[in-house]
Amino acid sequence: MSKRRPATPKCCSDLTAAINPRFFKALCDPTRVAILVRLATCGRPCTVSEVANGCPIDVSVVSRHLAQLRDAGMAAGERRGKEVYYAVRFSAIASTLRHLADAIDACCPPTWSKPKRN
Amino acid sequence: MSKRRPATPKCCSDLTAAINPRFFKALCDPTRVAILVRLATCGRPCTVSEVANGCPIDVSVVSRHLAQLRDAGMAAGERRGKEVYYAVRFSAIASTLRHLADAIDACCPPTWSKPKRN
DNA sequence: CTATCATTTGCACAAGGACGCAAATGAGCA
């Protein structure tokens, strides 16, 4: 008599809300990921020039990538004088990922129902 | 006398390894995400036609998206007769996300060092 | 104010990805 599972479990609407396109789009491009890792590896906030230094791509492109990471909530930019220091928002990224992981778990039925043959 | 943090913390190489481009590329496209959510909402393995039914896009496109989700490790496809049943790999997705979240945390220094002025 | 440096933005071009249609493949059935 106890209902097993609603036809459309409410968890999945949460799932849609948990998937922020801008967030994952930011992780699509290998160059952008490399920039993010480089920023994380640095261990402290870095300027655009510092990040671009040694990279084969133009500074303007690095600036755009950093802005995109900022808009995605994965980095924070702070201007100090002429320079802008970017830092990885570690906890924000981790919490976003864990939030989605929880939403996924909530969507997963404990026992996977056998598909009915039609 | 105790060292605070190595110049290049080993955690960040883990970070690079934890970010699978194919995984996040799969979540870039809104249509693909919608298909994933639809598959999750269904609550059971669905055929390509079932997923495509009611969608404004062509079946072939849905098939391609599902294949991409499969290659990304987010879905599993199993052929039964003429049809192929796709299912969301909930635990695989969740564990991938949590693994990355852990790698991010490991990369984050407890006390964020003040940026040195150059 | 002018000069200089760091960063951002406008613009044009190239590369990559999504899409639809048609053809090919896989699998069951008469």
Added chain:
DNA sequence: TGCTCATTTGCGTCCTTGTGCAAATGATAG
């Protein structure tokens, strides 16, 4: 074997996005 249905794949097109160069903006020093 021939037919039908479900899925996949090839191909051309369109749209998005990454990229470099040049110009504009922001900010400090002289």
